[in-house]
Amino acid sequence: MTTIFFATDIHGSDICWSKFLNAGKFYNADQLILGGDMTGKAVVPFIHQGGSNYRITLLEQVFDVSTEDELTDMKKRVRSRGYYPYMTTPDEIAELEKDPQRVSEIFLAEVLKVVQQWMELADKKLEGTGMTVYCCPGNDDMDEVDEIVRSSRSVVLAEGQVTSLKSGHEMIASGWSNRTPWDTHREEDEDQLKVRYDAMTSQLKDPHNAIFNIHVPPYKSNLDEAPELDENLRPKMAGQSMKPVGSTALRRSIEEVQPLLGLHGHIHEGRGVSRIGKTLCINPGSMYEQGTLLGALVRLGKRKVEDYVLTTG
């Protein structure tokens, strides 16, 4: 019997990353698995107002800070929500408005800096615990993230690999997604995804006992219901109009291979469980902005899922 803790889509939230690293001990789990989308979605400018004063706009609220303690506290708040604080000046803001390339560079630098810090924290916290984190960056994560993860002693980059867990279960992993309206870093057409999955599943020695750690959920699994959007990316019908947006290639692959367990994310509001044939598929959802780590605790027995529960930490 082994217990897996799985979480996903923490999108740059420092609190969620720290909680994730502590989750093994907290839940008595034997194995930590992280789905994709580790990186945050926005930079928050801290605009220097002269002296020790800064103005910050967070979630449409304007904050003025004037002391070192307030500044530190505000940075922590911004980071805990998954955003990246960036110290700047009114002049630089004006320049950046005209220079999107420079903004991208700033973004990349901030993202990589935080991923580096996260890997260092993981190495420090997990050292001597015997615990390893398996992760695969998701469609929102830039390619440059991979190298930093590879350099970690305690976090294993599982993308495109067949990994043997301590429990003996084989796991395939991928953060690539089917096409989205946002044209993100790792997305491709369904036929290409199928090739990607087949390349891994063909290597499985015991497919029915395997784990699929795939960022996207399978199509029409009830784990992939997202608000239907109009041409301005605004939810239709007050967000009541939901539609399945998961991967058809993944669904086909699960139907063919019938692995033991599917671990998914990508659709934050798709929290739930679903069975496709004999395969238990889980999407723990995401509440990274509130600093809450949603997860799934799965107890695996001999060739079967003994029990599972979705957690709210």
Added chain:
Amino acid sequence: MSNLFVRKATGLVRSWSVMDAFIYALFSINLITLGLYSFSQMYYFEGGMVNALIISAIFIFFEVVVYAALISVMPRSGGDYVWQSRILGGAVGFILAVTGWWFILWLWVPLYGDMFRHIVLVPLLGVLGAKETALWFAGTQNGAFTASLITLGIVSLFIVLGMKTYARIQKFSFYGGMLGLLIVIVLLLTGSPEAFKAGLESNAASMFGTGAGLYDQTVSLGTEAGAITPFAGGSLALVFLVIPYMVFFNLWPNWGATLYGEVRGATDFKRNMAGMGSALGITTLLGIVLLYAIRNTIGWDFYVQAGAAWWNYAWGFTDVTPALPVWPYPALLASFLTTNKLVQFLVVALMSLWWFGWCATVFLSSTRVIFAAAFDRLLPESVAKLDERTGTPVNALLLMVVPSVVVAYLFNYNLLNFQTLTLCSTLVIAVTFLGTTISAIVLPYTKPDLYRSSPIAKYNVLGIPLITVAGVIFGGFLVYLLYQWIFDPNLLYGIGISNTNSILYMLGNYVLAAVIYFGFKAYRKSKGIDLGKVQAEIPVE
């Protein structure tokens, strides 16, 4: 935050509009279904109806603040269940939310069914000339039970069709229903009491076979039934006694709170508040206008007396059948101002959309709570299973439909005095709201990090967090309502400690929820999973 600093990433959609939230909340506090149904039952109170409408709306505005704030702090599906379980603990969250959003909604089914027959079936059948069928639905227990079963069928169909289709139905119903209401108000504002009286006598006779002197007989029966509620006025104390009944209609601008969380952008406190608040304000205003229009042409005294005559018989206080053998539905009464059958049909058909746009709310929230409980392993996994072909949550639906049939049977045939339980449907949900309100009051103090990083952190009143202030005011209001309902010192509501069946029914619901929670918790523990930890916060350091 400038869009300049937002990068390409999935899920960065723009927030929903105030209009979206407004429509949702407007249908939740439904002036036509819940409003007119409630107003007609409140004939024996001495406080002014309009005064109660306004004062209750003022208090309920603080409910809007509480829920808009909680949505913006924790915008997730599940609403009350999530907030209470995260702030007050898993047992409190489960027992209050499951009882309030699942079990008690079984009792709402015959109420929805009753409104269905009075607002949709009877007036449409009457206008179409199907007199016998209309009267069968209006005046027999078999008709009432059948209406409940048809309601279950329609709601189940909407669930099967899916949220997308239902959202379209709702939007169409909103515009059609509003047009119908406008026509009704214009008819009532341009008519005269004399024209109404003549129209009532002739149309009721042709549609429902009533005899001469219907108007006067109704006045007489209503007066004997104790119809006294004034249009406005009355002391503050008397008005406050009307409010515990009034909230059966208007306590629900937050009904969609469990769904708001599924929409990105729901962290926008002001937008959420504007949507729910404007629905509350406009519904209150429309209510006043409609009641004024009713007074103008139907006549206030006659309106209250007609309601009294109907309910006095329906509730079994008299054996004398009402002279008007159908519920005095103001839209139907307004259509009596014309003899044009097409206009009459148009009015009642458009007004029936208020019911169709609203009816699925009885199952939407409940099935979400059932899902949430199943995800937390407090119900069997099969409960959350969806039908592969239709995507219908068949088992969750059965957990609503089957008990609802039993409750509808007990209610419509008034077994075990079940019809006196009507206001229990509100009491139990108010208890759930009280749990959520307490969660809101303590949130800034028990979850300071979560609160400080939320969009509502900047709103304070004299240094006290707005969510706490609003929570104390609304919580006080709920405590007042619960006191009146449970202790019922003036014997006005009939669901308190003097009604043993009512107390047993409600306690039974809570005990059932507790048995499920503690039973499944023990079962999961035996399987090696500690459910006590699934809601606990993981230490950060």
